[in-house]
Amino acid sequence: MKKNKANSLYIHIPFCESICDYCDFTKLQYFRIFAKDYLIRLKEQLQNEVVDINLKTIYVGGGTPTSLEDDLFLELLKMIEPYSKSVQEYTFECNPESLSLKKIEMMKQFGVNRVSIGVESTDDEVLKMINRHHTFSDVKKVMGLLRENGINNINLDLILGLPNVSLKMLEKDIKNILSLNPNHISCYSLTVHEHTVFYINGINPPSDDFSYEAYKMVNDLLCKNGYEHYEVSNWSKPGYRSEHNLTYWRNDHYYGIGLGAAGYLDNIRYTNTKNLSNYLKGKNKKEEEIVTSSDLEEYQIMLNLRTIEGLDLTSFNKIFNKDLYQEKKKEIDSYISSKHLALKNNHLIPTFEGMMILDKIILDLIN
Numbered sequence: 548m549k550k551n552k553a554n555s556l557y558i559h560i561p562f563c564e565s566i567c568d569y570c571d572f573t574k575l576q577y578f579r580i581f582a583k584d585y586l587i588r589l590k591e592q593l594q595n596e597v598v599d600i601n602l603k604t605i606y607v608g609g610g611t612p613t614s615l616e617d618d619l620f621l622e623l624l625k626m627i628e629p630y631s632k633s634v635q636e637y638t639f640e641c642n643p644e645s646l647s648l649k650k651i652e653m654m655k656q657f658g659v660n661r662v663s664i665g666v667e668s669t670d671d672e673v674l675k676m677i678n679r680h681h682t683f684s685d686v687k688k689v690m691g692l693l694r695e696n697g698i699n700n701i702n703l704d705l706i707l708g709l710p711n712v713s714l715k716m717l718e719k720d721i722k723n724i725l726s727l728n729p730n731h732i733s734c735y736s737l738t739v740h741e742h743t744v745f746y747i748n749g750i751n752p753p754s755d756d757f758s759y760e761a762y763k764m765v766n767d768l769l770c771k772n773g774y775e776h777y778e779v780s781n782w783s784k785p786g787y788r789s790e791h792n793l794t795y796w797r798n799d800h801y802y803g804i805g806l807g808a809a810g811y812l813d814n815i816r817y818t819n820t821k822n823l824s825n826y827l828k829g830k831n832k833k834e835e836e837i838v839t840s841s842d843l844e845e846y847q848i849m850l851n852l853r854t855i856e857g858l859d860l861t862s863f864n865k866i867f868n869k870d871l872y873q874e875k876k877k878e879i880d881s882y883i884s885s886k887h888l889a890l891k892n893n894h895l896i897p898t899f900e901g902m903m904i905l906d907k908i909i910l911d912l913i914n
């Protein structure tokens with residue numbers, strides 16, 4: 548019997564119209580026959596596992612949810628409807644080339660109020676090179692359509708460190724993105740994963756120096772234009788932080804439904820099977836990690852320090868009966884004096900420089 552209430556639900560749609568050269572997500576080429584059967588299993592999993600219906604956030608990601616044909620897209624929205632009644636933030640991930648007016652109207656009708664668009668680059672040549680099938684003008688067009696239809700809360704995703712993209716080109720990307728005035732911008736540094744085309748082709752991830760310079764330039768430009776750097780890779784206009792993603796960073800509970808989706812309920816972090824044929828047979832053998840009290844402490848430090856909400860030392864002390872500041876006084880004071888951390892209202896908060904070396908800070912605080 549589940550004890551802790553989960554306020555958030557993640558739903559994974561693993562299909563894509565084509566596969567990008569760098570992608571390591573759980574995804575596969577769209578085929579209607581698989582998508583139809585997938586939705587049947589997805590509905591079963593939703594009905595069997597999601598017992599909290601007063602959810603605060605729902606995030607439908609992928610893959611590419613908008614790769615579903617219109618009738619299947621409608622079926623998906625209908626199956627989520629019972630869970631979306633009290634939701635404050637309801638996000639769909641979309642690709643510009645498959646986000647039609649029809650789909651926007653359907654999303655609006657079912658209460659979707661936030662859209663996250665995979666832009667990745669604003670340079671059409673770079674987009675071709677990474678096997679994306681949209682152009683920057685497609686992005687402009689869908690943003691216009693979304694706004695005309697009353698969906699104004701829009702995130703644009705960008706990748707930092709793509710091959711042959713200089714800092715100058717990246718600066719142009721950011722200026723192009725700013726010209727569209729989204730409420731939220733995510734910039735993730737390229738990681739080259741095994742089994743991707745990038746890996747096979749010997750593409751290197753950006754160097755630490757390049758990543759630092761890139762993040763610094765992006766951060767300066769975005770902050771100058773009214774965005775707040777609230778998480779390592781995320782910026783928002785005031786009032787538009789991603790509540791769903793904050794669930795993860797606050798170390799709160801959430802459901803993960805669908806192929807390869809991760810969830811966290813009570814003291815178990817789980818990942819659904821990544822094997823489509825098993826999932827379609829209704830066999831969802833989850834990988835589970837039992838979170839012990841000491842794991843919980845580590846997660847709390849690791850996740851809370853990603854955002855400018857920071858790590859609340861008072862509540863940490865209450866939960867774990869541990870005065871972290873006293874235990875790690877030397878390390879914490881040293882990071883405060885080097886301006887990597889700040890202490891405000893007994894919250895330990897990373898600065899921009901701190902976010903750039905977060906792994907090191909976390910290691911120092913948990914070891």
Ligand code: SF4
Nearest residue numbers: 563566567570609610
């Ligand atoms: S569209 Fe997204 S999920 Fe699909 S292959 Fe490209 S990066 Fe991966």
